[in-house]
Amino acid sequence: MQKVFTQDQVLLNLGAANAEDVFRAVADRAQDLGIASADGAYQGLLEREREVATGLMDGYAIPHTKCSAVNRAAMFYVRTAAPLTWQTMDDRPVQHLFVLMAPDANGGEEHLKLLSALATCLLEDEFKSAVATAATAENVVSLVLEHIEKECE
Template sequence: MSDFVKEDNVFVNQDAESREAVLRFIADRAAELGITDDADAVYEAFLAREDMGETGMTDGFAVPHAKTDAIKRAAVIVVKNNRALEWPSFDDKPVDVAISLLVPDGEAGTTHIKLLSKTAVLLMREEFKNLVRSTDDRKAIADAINAGIEED
């Protein structure tokens, strides 16, 4: 199994107070993890995408995504928040798990589409959603996403 999503990219027991705070947290962690040198540009890319339409899916999950030249390599960062937050979603329910996709602009039509479609498939699987909800084991969450991304 690949380690595209690393354990270090999974953050549990977070205490963000808003969707914007989650997106800021993700952008700042992306800088710490070497995914970007410009956290502000990544944050602005997240906000621009949020303005285009909801990234909240169903059952408390969201898939925010940022595409910008400021991102050096494609990555996924997962945030499990301690409480559900207002976040425009397909089922109008608040969100407490964000599986964020960070993609360099040059890979927008390839890597981004693949990650988005694979993540959407994962979020249709009750066993995946139950696993993410039932554990704070960062490696288990990363491994479950990696397994889903690798499937054909």
């Protein structure tokens, strides 16, 4: 799990005006880290979001993609500098995004397991509050990994 989510995959206070800005920043970082090609990951995220909105409640969303542009499963956390308009279950803007990427081949099971564990964690108000107020990338990673690993046991 430590390879799937690292401090380099946390973007705090991202200046973004919309989903496209978030997806571009994450895709570019994924390419820098050797996780995916930027353009392919960006397109994969856009296409998935167009199919079904990924907004949840309380300012959170879980955009995700499974595509050939991705080399290995990865998760990113993005906290935007300002809330973004997003289609959500409670019609509230989004400021906290967990972005998941998985390769087409051999990535499905890990991707679904991670998505399920993360969705369960996001039902807990304590978890959401702790993530929203975590001051550093290191804090975000340790908090998220601790909770997700409990869910995956």
